[in-house]
Amino acid sequence: MILPNSGLMIPWLQSKLDTARYVTAGDLGGEMVADSRKAAVLIPLVLHSSGSTVLFTERAAHLSTHAGQVSFPGGAYEVQDLDLVATALRETHEEVGISPARIKVMGCLAEYFTFSRFRVTPVVGVLQPGFELVPDSNEVADVFELPLDVVLDSRRFERKMVERNGQRGFTYFLEYDGRVVWGATAGMLLMLAKSLE
Template sequence: MRESLDHFRIALAQTGVGSSDFDLNPDTVLPAGRVLRPAGVLAPIVEGPDGLNLLLTKRSAALKHHPGQIAFPGGKQDEGDVDVIAAALREAHEEIGLPPECVEVLGTLPPHETVTSFHVTPVIGFVKKPFNILPEPGEVDEVFAVPLDHLLNPENYVIQSRRWRGQMRHYFVVPYGPYYIWGATARMLRAWTEIIQK
């Protein structure tokens, strides 16, 4: 297990190219002078009986933005956050009850630009000890674990399409059981597979 974590740490230390929701849609024209808001999300790795897993959340169906979608815990950087890593840790504590002191930060992926104008930095962290998962009422419907081997295998990713704002939009999907992991979450995970394959 420690060998895998060390491999992640070394891979994440490399400088990489950022990703975006537009990677598979090269014809998209982005507005000049757009302002992106900094945000951080946490990819919490936990040790399971069969190996390493990643915790993900299913957003509440009652939310205005991205209801019911699969996401990392995280959110925008607030004034009180030292950086996007601090934002990711704070949000993970608020959303799933993960204490920041339980997380060993292994590194970050290059930032990801979303269609909602966020500049999201994925923070990869190992959860050093068990904690009580406490989904935030009204925001998180479910917290679940996915084998990391499944998410870091590029062969498990497919490209799908749907019409969005009058145009066809293409995006990555990495299905797992009943969970439809797509969009920005799948793209950031796909970027992680690219980094560790180098």
């Protein structure tokens, strides 16, 4: 996929997302998990002049779920949230300190159903460089960026069998620059890639 430069990224991205065909996906092939909780994540695209990137977090090692895994900022919907976009923006601010005012929301992808019983709405947002990061050390061990053209290249993903919560299923793995992106995060990257074809 050939991506536009940072100056043309926003109109190109908006056009692609406006015309995309959305299909749910998930750790179990996209089937809905009973009693799943609503949640949202932000897929933060950073528009550097040298090329766009995606911002990720590495979850803190002491967390009870998904410890040490690469993820997008996000979490469960809470009653004070106006909608799932608000959930993604609130969680991003809480986890990494990026103000919602710095994020231009471009749209949402279809729901992604996880082994951990969440129905996640991925929210696509863009940021201009120069934002301040203030990671919450209780939740986040690291914040880093990977090139957008790399994480959208479906040929780089490897499909493997995993077992979690007593269930077995296939999930995707992407290894790049010493980082391993897998599970729901990798699945949502593939959803984004399909939306931008």
